[in-house]
Amino acid sequence: MTASDREPTASPVGPVDSSRVPRYAGPATFARLPRVDEVGGTADVAVVGVPFDTGVSYRPGARFGGNAIREASRLLRPYNPAQDAAPFALAQVADAGDIAANPFNINEAVETVQAAADDLLDSGSRLMTLGGDHTIALPLLRSVARKHGPVALLHFDAHLDTWDTYFGAEYTHGTPFRRAVEEGILDTAALSHVGTRGPLYGKQDLDDDAKMGFGIVTSADVMRRGVDEITDQLRQRIGDRPLYISIDIDVLDPAHAPGTGTPEAGGLTSRELLEIVRGLAGCHLVSADVVEVAPAYDHAEITAVAASHTAYELTTIMARQVAASRTA
Numbered sequence: 001m002t003a004s005d006r007e008p009t010a011s012p013v014g015p016v017d018s019s020r021v022p023r024y025a026g027p028a029t030f031a032r033l034p035r036v037d038e039v040g041g042t043a044d045v046a047v048v049g050v051p052f053d054t055g056v057s058y059r060p061g062a063r064f065g066g067n068a069i070r071e072a073s074r075l076l077r078p079y080n081p082a083q084d085a086a087p088f089a090l091a092q093v094a095d096a097g098d099i100a101a102n103p104f105n106i107n108e109a110v111e112t113v114q115a116a117a118d119d120l121l122d123s124g125s126r127l128m129t130l131g132g133d134h135t136i137a138l139p140l141l142r143s144v145a146r147k148h149g150p151v152a153l154l155h156f157d158a159h160l161d162t163w164d165t166y167f168g169a170e171y172t173h174g175t176p177f178r179r180a181v182e183e184g185i186l187d188t189a190a191l192s193h194v195g196t197r198g199p200l201y202g203k204q205d206l207d208d209d210a211k212m213g214f215g216i217v218t219s220a221d222v223m224r225r226g227v228d229e230i231t232d233q234l235r236q237r238i239g240d241r242p243l244y245i246s247i248d249i250d251v252l253d254p255a256h257a258p259g260t261g262t263p264e265a266g267g268l269t270s271r272e273l274l275e276i277v278r279g280l281a282g283c284h285l286v287s288a289d290v291v292e293v294a295p296a297y298d299h300a301e302i303t304a305v306a307a308s309h310t311a312y313e314l315t316t317i318m319a320r321q322v323a324a325s326r327t328a
């Protein structure tokens with residue numbers, strides 16, 4: 001059964017009832033949702049972890065990010081007032097577990113992630129991926145483009161991630177979007193970085209990035225121009241194209257996300273990030289990721305809580321679209 005031939009009347013299986021089982025009890029799935037094997041092996045939105053961080057250039061530890069986000073997501077509740085939607089009732093959202101990627105061979109890991117993402121997308125799911133480091137965005141984009149053609153990309157990050165190679169390696173957490181442009185899997189008329197800031201190797205980094213087609217909304221732009229104006233600008237650029245959103249949690253200021261691998265001062269607040277994401281509701285969001293949560297550097301789950309709420313907003317957008325496409 002695929003998402004498209006699921007009975008419209010079938011009620012999605014929701015989270016564990018927190019009035020009967022305390023939120024802190026039992027193993028953690030995202031938002032206490034069922035595992036995908038508990039709902040017939042397929043879901044409209046599959047939350048999937050990629051415990052992989054062999055592509056990092058500085059602090060390691062994002063391999064533990066997915067499970068940290070799951071733990072921090074225990075407090076997410078079924079109704080999302082910001083989007084006036086109950087995402088887990090609108091569509092079957094389920095936790096698809098982790099993709100087991102080889103930690104000693106980046107190229108093999110990239111292939112493994114792509115194959116697993118292909119399987120999930122072919123089963124009719126949209127992906128809400130929990131990283132892992134940003135290397136994994138490349139195989140995820142390959143998989144999404146295989147299904148939808150070149151996609152618009154909205155990339156929230158302190159960094160450009162369009163560098164060429166590190167130590168000769170082409171697949172790293174600083175290079176996924178240059179590879180994606182080279183491979184023709186992005187719609188270069190609709191590429192945006194949001195939250196960019198911090199020192200670069202040289203001005204050439206920006207020139208190269210612009211040549212690839214990216215527009216940049218810096219962290220300071222968000223502060224000066226405000227969330228609503230920025231969101232309008234992004235929506236105009238995206239239009240009705242199939243859209244992939246990739247969120248490196250280091251887009252947030254280290255005060256809002258200390259638990260990450262390459263922190264930069266002067267970032268977005270979690271409130272700004274959540275509001276921009278909510279403002280993208282109604283865009284044709286085909287899949288998304290939240291990456292670079294490294295819990296060893298976190299305090300009191302600050303970073304993991306922010307990541308869990310970000311994934312919740314993205315999941316809500318996708319669940320609403322699934323429901324809208326059923327009634328269309």
Ligand SMILES: [Mn+2]
Pocket residue numbers: 134157159161173248292
């Ligand atoms: Mn990144």
